[in-house]
Amino acid sequence: MSENKKELKKYRLDLSEYTITLTEPERSQDGKLVIVDGQPATVKKEVDYPLRDNLSSWLRSAGMFRTAEDVAEAVGLAREIRLCTAEFLILDEKEKTVLRAVMNKRIEMTADGQDNVGGEIHEEAICRVVNMEVIEE
Numbered sequence: 140m141s142e143n144k145k146e147l148k149k150y151r152l153d154l155s156e157y158t159i160t161l162t163e164p165e166r167s168q169d170g171k172l173v174i175v176d177g178q179p180a181t182v183k184k185e186v187d188y189p190l191r192d193n194l195s196s197w198l199r200s201a202g203m204f205r206t207a208e209d210v211a212e213a214v215g216l217a218r219e220i221r222l223c224t225a226e227f228l229i230l231d232e233k234e235k236t237v238l239r240a241v242m243n244k245r246i247e248m249t250a251d252g253q254d255n256v257g258g259e260i261h262e263e264a265i266c267r268v269v270n271m272e273v274i275e276e
Contacts, residue, residue, distance in 0.1 A: 150235045150271040155226040159188045159260055190264055195221045197241050197256075204240070212237045235271065242268045 165173040165180040173180040197203070198217035204210045216234050230238065242265060248254035257265070 147276040148232060149274040149276065150230045150232075151274055152220075152228045152230055152238070152271050153226070153267045154191060154220065154223060154228055156190070157188055157263060158185045159263070160185055161260070188260075188263065190267070191220050191223070193261075193264060194238070194268075197245055198238065200241075203244055204237075209237060209240075213241065229274065230271070238268055 161184045162181050163184055165182045167173055195217040198213040212233055245254050245256040249256050
């Protein structure tokens with residue numbers, strides 16, 4: 140593949156809304172924890188996953204990058220994600236690389252006990268970043 144062809148490659152990031160199921164401690168009407176058999180009772184709750192907010196915040200987190208160029212790219216992409224009104228955003232190669240680098244770093248930090256990105260709550264967001272559709276012009 141020629142170098143020009145590589146530059147034309149774009150990626151489609153799915154920003155459409157979706158819900159996740161959270162398991163939370165059950166509370167009585169007065170706000171106290173409900174205890175059953177000595178353990179807090181839990182309830183399942185459907186909530187909209189804050190994909191745009193999370194991606195934007197993760198891109199802007201301190202310590203994600205080691206160069207000013209990457210920080211500037213990440214801040215610009217975070218802004219694009221927040222302001223995007225469409226259900227998808229087209230990224231270039233650099234934006235894709237920066238977004239995946241942030242996702243990888245957050246997952247590495249989670250593996251080291253320094254973050255909490257993964258599991259059922261974040262799996263769809265991770266898959267959307269890793270499995271972006273390639274668009275070749």
